[in-house]
Amino acid sequence: MLINLELYRVFYIVSKCGSLTKAAQELYISQPAISQSIKQLEQQMGGKLFIRTSKGMELTYEGKMIYNYIEQAQELINTAEQKFNQIKELAFGSITIGANDTICKYFLLKHIKVFNKQNPEITIKITNRTSSETVALLKNGKTDIGFINMPVDDKYIDVEPCLSISDCFVCNKDFYIKRGQEEFTPEQIAAMPLIMLEKLSSSRIQVDEFFKAKGITTDPIIELGSLDLIIDFVKLGLGVGCVVREFVQEEIDKGNLCELRLTEDMPKRAIGLITLKNTPLKFAAQSFAKMVLGK
Numbered sequence: 001m002l003i004n005l006e007l008y009r010v011f012y013i014v015s016k017c018g019s020l021t022k023a024a025q026e027l028y029i030s031q032p033a034i035s036q037s038i039k040q041l042e043q044q045m046g047g048k049l050f051i052r053t054s055k056g057m058e059l060t061y062e063g064k065m066i067y068n069y070i071e072q073a074q075e076l077i078n079t080a081e082q083k084f085n086q087i088k089e090l091a092f093g094s095i096t097i098g099a100n101d102t103i104c105k106y107f108l109l110k111h112i113k114v115f116n117k118q119n120p121e122i123t124i125k126i127t128n129r130t131s132s133e134t135v136a137l138l139k140n141g142k143t144d145i146g147f148i149n150m151p152v153d154d155k156y157i158d159v160e161p162c163l164s165i166s167d168c169f170v171c172n173k174d175f176y177i178k179r180g181q182e183e184f185t186p187e188q189i190a191a192m193p194l195i196m197l198e199k200l201s202s203s204r205i206q207v208d209e210f211f212k213a214k215g216i217t218t219d220p221i222i223e224l225g226s227l228d229l230i231i232d233f234v235k236l237g238l239g240v241g242c243v244v245r246e247f248v249q250e251e252i253d254k255g256n257l258c259e260l261r262l263t264e265d266m267p268k269r270a271i272g273l274i275t276l277k278n279t280p281l282k283f284a285a286q287s288f289a290k291m292v293l294g295k
Contacts, residue, residue, distance in 0.1 A: 003044050010037040011049065012074050015067045018056040093284040094123040098134035098146035102227040106247040107163060107271055108147060111292050122284045131202040138274055144285040149202040150272040158277050161270040162292055167207055168245040169194075169260045172237050176258035183261050186214050192260075193239035194220035195230050207242055210266050231257070 014023040014034065024031040042049050049063035059067055087093050099108055104126060112124060127137060131148035138146045139156055152159055169189055171179075190211055196218065197204040211218050221239055224230050227247060234241040240260060251257040273289055275281060281289065 003041065007037050007041040007044075008070050009074070010034060011041055012067070012070050014038060014050070014057055015059055015063070015070075018058070020057060088283050090119045090122055090284055090287060092121045093282060094125065095145070095282065095285045095288055096125045096127065096143045097288075098127045098129055098137045098143040099148070100130055100134070101128050102244070102247065103147050103149075103271055104128060106227070106244070108292075111288070115288050115291055119284070119287070124288075130200070132200075135274060138276060144282055145289055146274040148272055148274055149206075150270045152272065152274065156277050158275050159272040160293060162273050163246070163271045164268050165247075165271060166245050166268050167203070167210075167242060167266045168248075169240050169262070170231075170234055170243055170248060170252065170257040171240045171260060172235055173255065173258055174237055175240070176260070179260070183263050185263050186211060186216055189240070189260065189262065190216045190218050194218060195222040195224065195233050195239040195241045196220040197227075197230070197242070198223050198225055201225075203244070204242075206269055207266070 010023070010027065013026055014020065017023045017026060020031050020034050024034050027034070038050060045066075047062050048060050049066060050057045051060055097108070108126075112126075115122070116124065127134075127143055129137060131152070134143070134146040134148050135152060135154060135157060137143045139154075147162065148159075150159065150161065169184075169192075196207065199205075199208075208218055222233060224233065227243055230241040230243055231248065231251065233239065234243075234257060245252075245259070248257055252259055273292060275289070
């Protein structure tokens with residue numbers, strides 16, 4: 001038996017009010033419309049639910065039985081609506097974010113700190129993976145949103161740039177002084193003892209493409225899995241590190257690292273926010289994404 005839920009709602013309100021007039025006022029519909037709904041419900045149920053008396057509308061024995069169940073159902077619906085509104089108002093909820101270590105530390109951490117202060121009841125879970133793995137996690141429903149090194153070409157993914165970044169080469173002060181020059185050609189940089197990210201990382205791939213376009217092959221002496229390790233190795237004087245300028249600018253300004261400037265700028269790239277195409281975000285994830293994007 002499929003009965004319109006709105007008929008049960010009218011039945012519930014009439015039962016509570018004990019009057020067609022009061023029920024009509026609460027539901028903001030006419031009294032005849034209320035009467036018609038009750039009549040329709042009784043016809044579909046196959047029995048009387050109310051008795052009209054001088055005091056108003058009284059439930060029949062069968063009506064009382066139905067009311068006991070409808071009351072519980074209505075309370076569950078009310079609770080569901082309240083919970084929905086609480087989620088919408090970020091009174092509770094969760095976000096699962098995918099991103100690599102570098103993006104987490106140098107880009108996301110400050111946003112997470114602000115968001116957590118504003119919404120302390122929201123649980124934030126971070127899954128650290130490479131950019132390609134972050135895309136896979138999102139597509140498999142393991143994360144709500146992700147942050148990756150662009151570009152990404154996937155028909156199931158929407159991407160919005162969050163931050164423009166640029167690659168550069170840095171060394172320690174002793175190495176810089178020994179070189180004694182202001183600018184270096186790509187060929188000169190490639191001949192130096194390079195410390196770079198692993199080959200399969202999206203950042204490394206784009207740097208290699210820059211050199212490859214000029215007919216230059218890079219052959220780093222050390223390949224590492226994180227920006228932090230590259231910085232540590234460079235400070236020890238073990239070579240020249242390929243890093244993201246925006247993430248090491250403070251170290252450069254303090255003199256802990258020295259930038260080896262190229263005779264031509266490397267192409268700008270970006271960190272992107274990824275979401276599943278045509279898939280609505282949780283309210284919490286939606287709010288976090290807007291904050292990061294400055295919307």
